[in-house]
Amino acid sequence: MNKSKHTEPLLSTQQAADLLGVSLRTVQLWVEKGALDAWKTPGGHRRVTQSSVERLLLKNQTQPVDNSVRILLAEDDELLKQLYSLQIESWDLPISLQSVTNGIAGLLKIGEWAPQILISDLQMPELDGFQMIRELKLSPRHENMKIIVVTALTDAEIAAGGGLPESVQLMRKPLLFSDLKDRLEKLLQELR
CATH class of the missing domain: 3.40.50.2300 (Response regulator)
Incomplete structure (x- = not known):
C-alpha cells in the first residue's frame, strides 16, 4: 500500500495482533502473504490498515454454524x-x-x-x-x-x-x- 494515497486509520503490527488474538509474527506472515493490507514506514515499521483487520475479524465471526x-x-x-x-x-x-x-x-x-x-x-x-x-x-x-x-x-x-x-x-x-x-x-x- 502506498502511504501517499493512504487516508484510513492505521495500526501497528502489535495492535493488529492484539485485536486479532494472534502473535506478532503471525500478523507479519499475514502481511507478507497479502491477507492483511499494510505498508512500511521510512523507519521500516509496518502499519496495517484498520479496515483489513476488521475484514479478517468479520470473516472469523461469520463462519457458518454447524456441529462439526x-x-x-x-x-x-x-x-x-x-x-x-x-x-x-x-x-x-x-x-x-x-x-x-x-x-x-x-x-x-x-x-x-x-x-x-x-x-x-x-x-x-x-x-x-x-x-x-x-x-x-x-x-x-x-x-x-x-x-x-x-x-x-x-x-x-x-x-x-x-x-x-x-x-x-x-x-x-x-x-x-x-x-x-x-x-x-x-x-x-x-x-x-
Whole structure:
C-alpha cells in the first residue's frame, strides 16, 4: 500500500495482533502473504490498515454454524494428503476437514477458519511444523487447539528441531489410520 494515497486509520503490527488474538509474527506472515493490507514506514515499521483487520475479524465471526469439529491438516506430500482426506472423510465423524501444504498457509488458514484440531507434519517447505506450532503457542487465542503431529522424525531429530510442547500429541509414520481414528474420536469427545 502506498502511504501517499493512504487516508484510513492505521495500526501497528502489535495492535493488529492484539485485536486479532494472534502473535506478532503471525500478523507479519499475514502481511507478507497479502491477507492483511499494510505498508512500511521510512523507519521500516509496518502499519496495517484498520479496515483489513476488521475484514479478517468479520470473516472469523461469520463462519457458518454447524456441529462439526473443524480439523486442519498440514501436510506437504500431496499423495499422503489425499490419503488422509479419503480416510478421515470415510469415518463418518462430525468433522469438517481442510488442508494446507506448509506452515505459512497453515497459520493463514487457522486465522481465517479457527480449527479446533490441527494434524501436522513437521517437515514442510517455507515454514515447518516446528515453527508453526511455536507461533500458535504464542497466542492465547489458540491455547485450546488440539495438535497432533505425525512424523517420521526420531526423538533426537525432534529435539534438534527445538522439541514439541507437552500438549502436542505425537504419532509416528508410517501411520496406522485406525490409531488416528481412535485419537480423533477421543478428541471429539473432549471438545463436546
